Amino acid sequence: MNDSMLKKIRLRDGVFAPRQKINREVTIPTCIQRCEETGRLKAFKLEWKPGDPDEPHIFWDSDVAKVLEGMAAALMLEPDPALEKQLDELVELVIGAQQPDGYLNTHFTQVEPEKRWQNVSGMHELYNAGHLMEAAVAYFQATGKRNFLDAMCRYADHIGSVFGREPGKKRGYPGHEEVELALVKLAEASGNKRYLELADYFIRERGREPNYYVEHENSPRKTLIRVQAHKPLLEQTKADGHAVRAMYFFAGAADVARETGAKDLFQAVERLFRNVVEKRMYITGGIGSATVGERFSVDYGLPNDTAYTESCAAIGLALFAKRMLDFTGEAGYADVLEQVLYNNGLSGISLAGDTFFYCNPLEATVATFEPTSPVREKWFGCSCCPTNYCRFLPRLGLFCADAAPEKLRIDIPAAMNVSLPEYEVEVKGDYPYDGRISVRIVRGGEFTLALRIPGWCRDHRLELNGKCSDVSPENGYWQCRRIWQAGDEIRFTMEMTPEVIYANPNVPADAGKAAVRRGPVVYCLESVDNPGILLHTVRIPAHPEFQECPADGLPEGTLALHFRGEAVRTVAGGPLYSANAPEYVPAELCAIPYMLWQNRGPAAMQTFLLVR
């Protein structure tokens, strides 16, 4: 996942590109303001004294780092001197808090200076470090300025002097993974292989016996699984524990596997990826289904109402899937990536870019109004999700294509322009709402062009310069190497009709139900479009007749689906239990993309519907 590719891919579609604009104009400034208001920025001045308000919290640094990273990524998309100046100043503020030995953490430097590295299982020190490193790499790539990168190399050197297998060092590893993948980025940007070795150490040491957390930090053994430290990665067969941590951990391990060629690590993460997508993922790409603890539950334990499905976990799954995709070139990983991006990946942030879901349930009814809020919030005490969007949205283009001089791989055919010294290619169309796209060569050259045949697609047709191509797909991609000429055009038509999709019958929550999906987009019913009926009672036929219509009050181009079903009318009171079956009436239903729900005021919502 090379951020420098950000400069080469410019999205022009109707779903992702507007989010990038809003991120620059609203989300980033809003998050900076919240960091200012809450004391997160001030904390880097190191002026806090015991008794002062706004005591620097253990995860504050990460929020600031993620906003900085988002600003740098936004600059790579589009130069902006004012934004760059603001970023330069924030970078100066942040690196001004670095200690002579390279350490940088506003909480421990000010609040508990004597407790540095004493509780890595619980105190997020290495997690913050990782986010700062990711921000530094992005800043370097965006601006060419080395100050932040150099500071983070010094920090990484310090961390390497504290942790490792050598005598006198702590054999610890982060309680919240993140620094592993950051160290791989740092190694690449700085050219210093030691950071890769440190990442490798953190990944392989985790969960070994004697267990570091148990021996040195008094962790009860039963808590180890929450942080994936219950056994070594190579022995883990199920994605367990805190979902965001698991994703960052596995993504980092995939990075190390790629950089070091370690097959054992690759096999481990490949197995864990399969466990996620075969048994522990919602149809929306959401993960972490346990009501409590932001964590994975059990295989097939996927309740729709109490789904935790943290926005950051979906982002984490996208990061993991992207690495597996780049590593293997297999379209199956792009299918998952796409499933995340067009559903849970965007549902966590409002279209206006200023409010956020922490949890992304698939159903919001009276019964869910308690554990999960159906209204997006401006900020959270633990505000990881808003700042994660700051850095996730500018990177959406990276998830759509991989552009190397020898090969352009189009994973998600959103409208975009890909420009390298070697060639320039334009993808046009209204994907994901229209299955017809064209790929046009703007500036030619010899390279392989690979175009993914989506897993959801039952039938497709591909024409190269007007002639039908019957090249057999490789790894799920139509692939063609030639000397491309300007004006060459591929017309790719994917059959895209609404479908009724069933969960595996082992999923108790979805028994007797199905969801509606069109292409990669999962649909849901929202009460605002379906007044007067109880959404959770809606029953649809196994083969509804769908009509595709513009969606009311949602961005131009958004398709709503109209179809017939039946439902119970909204009623107040009545006996709680009765031998009389509820009365169903015919209902004209309207479904909208799940990723856009709750953008027109609070509403009940239902994704899985009863099937007659």
Added chain:
Amino acid sequence: MNDSMLKKIRLRDGVFAPRQKINREVTIPTCIQRCEETGRLKAFKLEWKPGDPDEPHIFWDSDVAKVLEGMAAALMLEPDPALEKQLDELVELVIGAQQPDGYLNTHFTQVEPEKRWQNVSGMHELYNAGHLMEAAVAYFQATGKRNFLDAMCRYADHIGSVFGREPGKKRGYPGHEEVELALVKLAEASGNKRYLELADYFIRERGREPNYYVEHENSPRKTLIRVQAHKPLLEQTKADGHAVRAMYFFAGAADVARETGAKDLFQAVERLFRNVVEKRMYITGGIGSATVGERFSVDYGLPNDTAYTESCAAIGLALFAKRMLDFTGEAGYADVLEQVLYNNGLSGISLAGDTFFYCNPLEATVATFEPTSPVREKWFGCSCCPTNYCRFLPRLGLFCADAAPEKLRIDIPAAMNVSLPEYEVEVKGDYPYDGRISVRIVRGGEFTLALRIPGWCRDHRLELNGKCSDVSPENGYWQCRRIWQAGDEIRFTMEMTPEVIYANPNVPADAGKAAVRRGPVVYCLESVDNPGILLHTVRIPAHPEFQECPADGLPEGTLALHFRGEAVRTVAGGPLYSANAPEYVPAELCAIPYMLWQNRGPAAMQTFLLVR
């Protein structure tokens, strides 16, 4: 709820009576042993010193008290010199821990003597006191011995010197209600009205502004609702917060209303009772549906899998319903009481009497194995439920009838013998599995005999000495006053056929589903009887043909229901999401009473089933 009536009612049925026997032979001895092993008994010796193991916990006293109360209640059912001797010794042990000023609490006396009454919102002091008082009253009624009762009067006097509206007293009230109803019992047993006044004070002071917990114990305002202290009882319209606390609170308020004639209190608890049974109760009589916090959720928020439905909460609802029934004489309250007793009221304890459920979900699938355990446990860290059964089971007869010299009210026609100086009556039959019962006068006299027409019963026939009676029911009871002769007999036939019962359509968890009920008994499918199919996929027709058969491996007389439906076969693997509908196959289904599930090994279980 007068325990002395226990001596008059002897159950002889096939459901309740065996539980009473097991309680005496297994549950009580087992709980005494656990209290011994865990240090709960030793704590009353007041020999604990800081640093010693088994630090007396804040709620330990209540567990011991409930076992003592259960022993006393068992003695009222049947004299047993050995049991009485053991009880005498335990009573001596307990009252030996009383302080000169009347105070009795093993935690505060030994662990935090300086913190007495400093944190009544959180430290269960008054809750323990209440259970000790209830035990003392039962011991006095069972044995006529006054030592425990007198000790508890001194304790109540002490409490009355600490709490109240008079200058210099604390205007506090218990964080966990219980002492209110205990004080009413103590007032009745001791003849001292002051205890009733103290109960009235605790009930009416609760939740008033300025809020005592906020002002004096630093409770955050948002936590008040959990302990029903967010507003005064008279202003509460919904049953909120911790379910057991709510039940004990409302039951105590009903007691005070009855004893003082306070209409305002009665109207408040009547309103809250309606909220529970109309919007917040499972079909099993379970309450407290929130996954976390042992508390009520929202109206119609009744998930089947993550239902908390604590055993103690069902017991609490029985206590509340019984009081409302005795107060009003209205059969509707007996309907709820019966719904609790034959379902959630007994599901929490194994037939063997030695293992317990804390939670009683209506569905146990892969998805529920996490939040709630599908296996009964021998004991819990917070072991309120096992000891609550010790005192609940001996009282089952009290819930079935109210026997006064002027009137015998038969609420639940389980086979039993009711004997007073004024008359003796025998109820025969195999209720609740057979709707045909007879009430025979063994020893005659002039009194009113009232027989409840159950709310679940669509049709019934009543014959008095062979002649059909067409007396119109009053308050849901067939009632007849006469000079009864020995040999008079009422034959009462209730139509009792299996029925498909729907939840109110506002309950999201039950949309498209229904439960099977026969008479008052709710049925469920257990995997042990239905191998090879995924229970949560079971679909039944709206009008199944039921066959009634003996239940395999369950007590003689237990009826299983056989009927046809369809289901998906147990399968491993397969895609997580697919356009292919799961394949249903015909299934011969076997349902057993919900109250008896998980008595034949761990099993998946399903109460609400999809309806075609």
